[in-house]
Amino acid sequence: MNLKSLSTLELPPTGDFHCHLRQEKMMELCTPLIKKGGCDIVYVMPNLQPPITQVSQAVSYHEKLSQIAPDVTFLMSLFLHPGLDAAAIAEAARSKVIYGVKLYPAGVTTNSHDGVLDIEQYYPVFKAMEEHGLILNLHGEMISSPPAEFAKTDGTAAVTVLNAERMFLPQLHKLHSAFPKLRIILEHISTREGLAAVQQCGPTVAGTITAHHLWSTIDDACGDIFSFCKPVAKTPEDRVALVRAIVEDSGKFFFGSDSAPHPIQSKKGEGRTAAGCFTQPWATALVVGALEEGIEQGWIKEEEVTYKAIENFLSVYGRAFYKTPRSAGSEKVKIRLERKGEIIPEVVKSQDGTIEVVPYGRGKKVWSTTWIE
Amino acid sequence: MNLKSLSTLELPPTGDFHCHLRQEKMMELCTPLIKKGGCDIVYVMPNLQPPITQVSQAVSYHEKLSQIAPDVTFLMSLFLHPGLDAAAIAEAARSKVIYGVKLYPAGVTTNSHDGVLDIEQYYPVFKAMEEHGLILNLHGEMISSPPAEFAKTDGTAAVTVLNAERMFLPQLHKLHSAFPKLRIILEHISTREGLAAVQQCGPTVAGTITAHHLWSTIDDACGDIFSFCKPVAKTPEDRVALVRAIVEDSGKFFFGSDSAPHPIQSKKGEGRTAAGCFTQPWATALVVGALEEGIEQGWIKEEEVTYKAIENFLSVYGRAFYKTPRSAGSEKVKIRLERKGEIIPEVVKSQDGTIEVVPYGRGKKVWSTTWIE
Numbered sequence: 001m002n003l004k005s006l007s008t009l010e011l012p013p014t015g016d017f018h019c020h021l022r023q024e025k026m027m028e029l030c031t032p033l034i035k036k037g038g039c040d041i042v043y044v045m046p047n048l049q050p051p052i053t054q055v056s057q058a059v060s061y062h063e064k065l066s067q068i069a070p071d072v073t074f075l076m077s078l079f080l081h082p083g084l085d086a087a088a089i090a091e092a093a094r095s096k097v098i099y100g101v102k103l104y105p106a107g108v109t110t111n112s113h114d115g116v117l118d119i120e121q122y123y124p125v126f127k128a129m130e131e132h133g134l135i136l137n138l139h140g141e142m143i144s145s146p147p148a149e150f151a152k153t154d155g156t157a158a159v160t161v162l163n164a165e166r167m168f169l170p171q172l173h174k175l176h177s178a179f180p181k182l183r184i185i186l187e188h189i190s191t192r193e194g195l196a197a198v199q200q201c202g203p204t205v206a207g208t209i210t211a212h213h214l215w216s217t218i219d220d221a222c223g224d225i226f227s228f229c230k231p232v233a234k235t236p237e238d239r240v241a242l243v244r245a246i247v248e249d250s251g252k253f254f255f256g257s258d259s260a261p262h263p264i265q266s267k268k269g270e271g272r273t274a275a276g277c278f279t280q281p282w283a284t285a286l287v288v289g290a291l292e293e294g295i296e297q298g299w300i301k302e303e304e305v306t307y308k309a310i311e312n313f314l315s316v317y318g319r320a321f322y323k324t325p326r327s328a329g330s331e332k333v334k335i336r337l338e339r340k341g342e343i344i345p346e347v348v349k350s351q352d353g354t355i356e357v358v359p360y361g362r363g364k365k366v367w368s369t370t371w372i373e
Numbered sequence: 374m375n376l377k378s379l380s381t382l383e384l385p386p387t388g389d390f391h392c393h394l395r396q397e398k399m400m401e402l403c404t405p406l407i408k409k410g411g412c413d414i415v416y417v418m419p420n421l422q423p424p425i426t427q428v429s430q431a432v433s434y435h436e437k438l439s440q441i442a443p444d445v446t447f448l449m450s451l452f453l454h455p456g457l458d459a460a461a462i463a464e465a466a467r468s469k470v471i472y473g474v475k476l477y478p479a480g481v482t483t484n485s486h487d488g489v490l491d492i493e494q495y496y497p498v499f500k501a502m503e504e505h506g507l508i509l510n511l512h513g514e515m516i517s518s519p520p521a522e523f524a525k526t527d528g529t530a531a532v533t534v535l536n537a538e539r540m541f542l543p544q545l546h547k548l549h550s551a552f553p554k555l556r557i558i559l560e561h562i563s564t565r566e567g568l569a570a571v572q573q574c575g576p577t578v579a580g581t582i583t584a585h586h587l588w589s590t591i592d593d594a595c596g597d598i599f600s601f602c603k604p605v606a607k608t609p610e611d612r613v614a615l616v617r618a619i620v621e622d623s624g625k626f627f628f629g630s631d632s633a634p635h636p637i638q639s640k641k642g643e644g645r646t647a648a649g650c651f652t653q654p655w656a657t658a659l660v661v662g663a664l665e666e667g668i669e670q671g672w673i674k675e676e677e678v679t680y681k682a683i684e685n686f687l688s689v690y691g692r693a694f695y696k697t698p699r700s701a702g703s704e705k706v707k708i709r710l711e712r713k714g715e716i717i718p719e720v721v722k723s724q725d726g727t728i729e730v731v732p733y734g735r736g737k738k739v740w741s742t743t744w745i746e
Contacts, residue, residue: 144590144592145609147609147666147670148670148671149609150609150610150612150613150670150672151609151610151613151670151671151672157608157609157610158608158609158610160590160591160592160608160609161591161592161595161596162535162591162608217533218533218534218535218595219517219533219534221595222534222591222594222595222601222605223534223601223645223646223648224645224646225598225646228595228596232595235530235531235533235535236518236520236522236523236524236530236531236533237523237524237530237531239523240523240524268641270719272596272597273596273597273598275596293520297520297521297523297524298521298524299523299524346643
């Protein structure tokens with residue numbers, strides 16, 4: 001395939017196996033944009049306010065989302081917290097809409113203050129998840145060290161946003177060893193070390209890669225608040241490795257946008273900038289565009305970019321790992337990417353104008369995505 | 374000295390050997406605040422719009438600043454650019470108000486687009502500076518690599534905001550070897566490697582340390598736009614090393630705030646966030662406060678913090694290196710730091726309300742600085 005010479009590219013619908021759809025007005029704004037991004041199935045994060053900790057909450061959230069976008073399949077998740085036990089996991093599995101449980105190391109990202117620190121306390125929960133076939137989704141970052149730990153005497157580095165993922169990786173290996181049959185996903189991988197760690201694990205461990213990590217480095221994370229997310233984008237070498245992971249098509253990595261809309265006030269307000277990049281409406285286009293950029297910049301060769309690799313990353317491997325009801329190719333529905341000069345706008349607004357979200361990649365020219373049904 | 378038990382601390386006036394005073398209304402807002410920060414002498418950066426490239430511009434700028442704050446000594450600088458030659462350097466030295474020339478690697482910081490890349494082209498200028506006793510001030514960062522250089526084949530890392538200072542250090546050594554009598558300052562050091570490089574050089578090389586780098590890490594640089602500056606704050610270990618460099622009192626490091634006010638629109642606007650932290654009005658207080666924080670967090674011992682080390686860093690070494698007309702202790706004027714519960718405000722406004730600057734460290738409780746004359 002000669003991607004750069006194509007004017008049109010038809011693909012099966014994309015699966016987005018990590019997205020934030022929020023609640024209330026923000027949910028109403030974002031949920032209808034899933035299909036614009038080329039996706040027909042999404043795995044929905046549970047970090048609402050309050051977090052989705054009960055099966056009944058997840059079921060109710062699923063109903064709301066399905067009403068807004070009835071032709072999208074929503075896979076739901078629970079927020080790992082001390083109230084979860086084996087009985088709750090069994091109930092979650094019976095719900096049919098809940099596919100996994102999300103672990104947030106406390107405080108590392110938006111609305112994760114109630115997250116976890118001591119992983120072993122959840123071993124009974126993980127055991128139940130393994131038995132019932134639920135997936136464990138890891139926000140694979142350690143929490144940044146408090147100042148009192150800045151001058152460590154044991155020689156280890158203090159944790160910052162830079163090494164937070166790398167420092168977490170022993171936890172991934174520990175969990176995988178303790179629960180070899182538990183399906184685990186290292187979410188939104190941002191480093192070469194994260195990619196390598198997933199490669200080292202058995203087939204029950206996979207990783208997701210976002211669209212924005214294919215486009216950003218730490219320079220963007222620092223200088224552009226709308227490129228600031230957790231994990232922060234890392235070095236150019238990490239960015240190149242993420243792009244290459246798609247074309248290398250190992251079967252270990254698939255798409256999870258981590259699209260995370262924030263009202264503009266949370267990004268540009270008085271306090272700290274909220275972490276998150278909003279990519280949902282251009283999810284597929286940004287991934288395919290990143291492969292073009294990789295060719296353009298000499299990170300990958302034209303001939304390395306195959307239709308199969310794109311399809312696998314965007315549509316096949318994620319559905320297979322999640323054992324989803326709607327598998328790629330099971331229907332004749334396709335999406336079509338076309339070069340129509342579409343530009344990511346400066347802002348996405350709710351109809352009543354009360355919510356404004358600045359999308360990631362504003363001003364970038366992208367493929368347009370339409371549906372062929 | 375038991376810093377934490379003191380309610381009052383009297384010091385000679387601080388010298389700020391790196392500050393941005395801007396022009397027009399921003400200049401009128403910031404210049405009167407120099408004394409509030411405890412400073413009676415400042416070295417003024419030339420990156421105006423247009424940059425100060427001519428002796429006559431520096432002299433005119435000096436006059437304007439002196440009119441606003443007649444009791445502050447302003448040392449002026451020129452912006453290194455291809456138009457500078459040995460004759461211009463001689464003229465600068467004769468001016469009596471120009472003390473140095475600032476090198477900005479092109480594009481690395483605010484208004485440095487006209488800066489330099491190829492250092493050797495300026496060797497004739499540096500030779501003239503060495504002869505005439507002008508100081509070379511280095512913004513010691515390489516420019517971040519463009520995407521086409523992200524996947525380098527020679528094994529070296531691409532340059533990012535993270536390694537930009539470290540990657541610049543060979544240039545410092547090269548310049549020092551080529552011009553051993555030229556006084557060179559590595560400005561706003563942000564890494565342990567930067568500190569070590571200055572230590573390795575002879576007595577003609579010194580380094581400045583800002584107030585905000587004593588308080589920030591990369592986590593702040595990413596998540597708080599008002600903590601974002603160039604060089605970006607690095608790791609906790611770097612932060613600790615900078616605090617320790619003050620109490621270690623080697624004679625190689627002195628204060629340069631790099632206070633860099635930006636209108637709030639440049640920080641919170643649509644484009645990239647402008648790099649720079651505004652610290653001028655609390656310059657001395659933030660440095661002394663950082664030493665207290667260092668004791669509090671266990672990075673330095675109470676007994677390591679001596680009056681002499683504080684005085685040397687804030688007031689003595691800088692004046693000596695610059696061979697200034699007003700030396701510390703030559704007058705009876707002192708500043709007094711007192712604990713009055715002063716809080717750095719959310720915003721500093723011009724009298725007509727047209728300019729708003731959000732200071733670094735807003736909300737932080739700091740020592741109040743008054744003058745005893």
